[in-house]
Amino acid sequence: MSLTRIHNLSISLDGFATGEPQSKEAPFGHAGERLHEWMFATRFWKKTGGTVGADHAFAERHEPGIGAEIMGANKFGPPGWQDDPDWKGWWGPNPPFHTPTFVLTHRPRPPIEMAGGTTFHFLDASPAEALQAAREAAGGQDVRIGGGATVVRDFVAAGLVDNMHLVQVPIVLGRGVRVWDGLEALEQGYDIEVVSTPSGVTHLTFMRKRG
Numbered sequence: 001m002s003l004t005r006i007h008n009l010s011i012s013l014d015g016f017a018t019g020e021p022q023s024k025e026a027p028f029g030h031a032g033e034r035l036h037e038w039m040f041a042t043r044f045w046k047k048t049g050g051t052v053g054a055d056h057a058f059a060e061r062h063e064p065g066i067g068a069e070i071m072g073a074n075k076f077g078p079p080g081w082q083d084d085p086d087w088k089g090w091w092g093p094n095p096p097f098h099t100p101t102f103v104l105t106h107r108p109r110p111p112i113e114m115a116g117g118t119t120f121h122f123l124d125a126s127p128a129e130a131l132q133a134a135r136e137a138a139g140g141q142d143v144r145i146g147g148g149a150t151v152v153r154d155f156v157a158a159g160l161v162d163n164m165h166l167v168q169v170p171i172v173l174g175r176g177v178r179v180w181d182g183l184e185a186l187e188q189g190y191d192i193e194v195v196s197t198p199s200g201v202t203h204l205t206f207m208r209k210r211g
């Protein structure tokens with residue numbers, strides 16, 4: 001069965017997955033790179049060298065078995081990217097997705113085929129409709145919800161997420177976009193495992209209860 005998965009979504013102690021304001025110079029706003037420093041230290045991120053302990057073991061689960069990704073407009077680019085016909089995402093000519101990748105936006109444009117197997121498709125659709133399109137493109141594999149916070153929240157609220165891995169970083173951002181708003185009692189629908197690692201972050205794994 002094709003699952004809907006979230007991996008490596010880094011949040012502050014107060015639940016923000018990004019700071020503010022987002023811009024081309026500061027994609028995570030005042031959070032800077034602080035939400036992801038735990039990951040930058042791992043071999044998953046560095047490819048050569050880097051730590052191979054618990055943070056790496058969690059991080060590398062991001063890729064196996066994924067056949068498509070869904071992301072929000074604000075992950076794909078800074079505010080206003082829709083006005084730039086040449087904007088193709090942050091990631092250069094060979095983005096790290098290597099699958100069909102669906103960008104939710106109220107201003108869709110034709111698909112963009114990139115090197116390495118990534119094709120960006122732009123969709124103005126409900127979460128359920130987007131998931132159906134991604135499933136069809138995923139060839140029987142799982143679909144990853146890649147963020148940001150708004151899209152994660154919407155897919156979780158719609159009951160579409162099977163497995164969710166968040167990484168709580170011990171910083172307080174105070175402002176930005178929070179993942180938890182509107183998700184009261186979310187824990188009742190999931191089995192949850194919590195593991196803190198020596199780097200100081202806490203990995204939260206939510207696995208949907210099967211009734």
Ligand SMILES: NC(=O)c1ccc[n+]([C@@H]2O[C@H](COP(=O)([O-])OP(=O)(O)OC[C@H]3O[C@@H](n4cnc5c(N)ncnc54)[C@H](OP(=O)(O)O)[C@@H]3O)[C@@H](O)[C@H]2O)c1
Pocket residue numbers: 008009010011016017018022027028029035071072073074075076104105106107123124125126127146147148149150151152154177
């Ligand atoms: N902490 C992490 O691990 C992590 C992971 C990924 C991303 N991020 C960061 O999170 C930030 C982005 O998060 P965000 O919450 O601001 O935004 P987001 O979830 O990336 O995107 C939200 C936007 O997507 C469009 N959208 C969402 N649902 C839609 C639908 N059903 N149909 C059509 N359009 C839809 C809308 O944009 P329009 O109305 O403008 O089209 C909406 O404002 C970025 O800074 C990114 O770098 C963090």
